[in-house]
Ligand SMILES: Nc1ncnc2c1ncn2[C@@H]1O[C@H](COP(=O)(O)OP(=O)(O)OP(=O)(O)O)[C@@H](O)[C@H]1O
């Protein structure tokens with residue numbers, strides 16, 4: 001069964017702007033799913049429709065088989081959402097924010113208090129339970145929204161850039177927390193701009209651009225599609241030397257001592273080094289031009 | 304159903320915590336203002352005036368002043384709380400939950416009623432310093448207080464739904480509610496007005512609320528109590544339905 005199934009989802013905002021142009025997406029139960037895309041691609045709009053904050057213009061959304069047009073309240077119970085932007089009252093106390101959210105899902109107060117203690121402890125916020133939310137740091141506010149999104153034990157957790165503005169150590173902590181949730185059976189959908197994050201966490205990755213899905217496959221297959229890789233070589237001064245052609249390889253001088261080398265997957269590094277040696281160019285150091293996923297991303301988006 | 308009650312309780316609890324968290328803004332100012340009314344109009348000026356239908360001027364205006372505070376505070380509470388929930392976007396906490404619209408409306412309205420009736424109660428206590436009010440019918444006193452508070456709480460939510468900026472929160476109270484209350488027979492009996500203005504006054508719904516409430520205390524009224532009650536029931540149903548309609552359409556809250 002699919003945790004989420006979206007067919008031909010479209011959204012035209014009141015301004016007339018078409019943010020989604022027919023999105024199709026299927027997220028199997030138990031998956032850790034990454035939705036990637038540049039700014040303004042339509043990630044938050046898609047999540048908004050799934051959580052009822054945005055009304056769709058057309059298309060169909062099902063949560064564990066429940067059509068949101070048929071029974072949205074039942075679908076909502078299955079979803080927990082951690083939004084991109086803070087949306088709690090900064091005057092309310094941390095624990096109140098979490099327990100009242102439980103109340104909105106019909107969870108009795110005793111259970112709400114017990115659940116809130118568990119999640120606030122797990123997320124390192126228990127000491128802050130009586131502080132008004134405005135006294136939390138940015139990273140704590142994110143974690144507060146995670147606790148709030150989990151308080152009713154949803155089957156599907158949707159996080160819209162949960163680690164934006166979170167430091168490296170805390171981010172790793174969050175990753176472990178999310179991986180643990182996923183291993184216990186929760187389906188997780190995550191949007192992110194940190195491509196390393198998607199690589200680390202997700203099994204399946206979809207790429208959205210300008211309101212449409214341009215790629216949707218498991219991470220390995222996706223990475224295999226990355227048929228080109230670019231390296232930056234620091235070399236001895238080129239002094240106007242022409243580099244003869246080499247199959248499967250592209251040399252682009254950037255400046256006197258920097259060379260960008262794009263190679264196909266099949267081409268071996270040895271052959272490249274040999275080739276450069278034969279024109280008396282010495283490679284002093286080298287690095288990946290960018291994250292591999294990022295490169296793939298650019299490749300797909302620019303196609 | 305049980306879940307809806309829990310959710311209603313959660314919203315009401317949140318609203319009540321808010322009222323008491325900012326009590327310096329919510330509870331104190333109305334009590335001070337109304338005390339001034341009692342001192343100036345009741346004591347200083349009222350002592351120079353003759354009785355109205357057998358009651359001192361102070362006793363005559365006290366129920367109206369209490370009602371005035373219930374009206375303003377019920378309305379102000381829901382409009383500012385709902386607008387603030389939109390502004391800080393924490394209204395989304397409710398929207399993503401399965402809580403039905405009628406529960407959201409009753410939840411916010413209950414907050415308005417708690418504030419309106421708490422202030423009304425405090426103002427009643429203050430009035431005891433100046434005058435011993437009789438209670439002609441506790442039933443009508445309480446009924447008019449509850450229904451009026453409910454109606455203005457609902458009206459405040461509608462204002463909150465449409466408000467886009469902070470100014471929008473105070474426009475209706477300043478330009479509609481306050482004038483209608485002053486002209487609603489708090490300070491005078493309609494029988495003191497020339498015939499034409501009596502007729503005009505009867506088009507002001509607040510006249511019926513104040514008179515009904517005063518009837519509960521003093522047993523006197525310028526208008527029929529039953530017309531007043533029917534009107535309150537009508538406004539309750541109409542405003543509640545309007546709220547349901549606006550929330551369903553997502554006015555101001557869904558894009
Ligand atoms: N309320 C709105 N009215 C009009 N246009 C909107 C509205 N909300 C979003 N948009 C537009 O819809 C497009 C998609 O926005 P969305 O927030 O879904 O992007 P996103 O993928 O989440 O981007 P980011 O990574 O920056 O968060 C953008 O062009 C945005 O300007």
Ligand SMILES: [Mg+2]
Nearest residue numbers: 043044084160
């Ligand atoms: Mg976004």
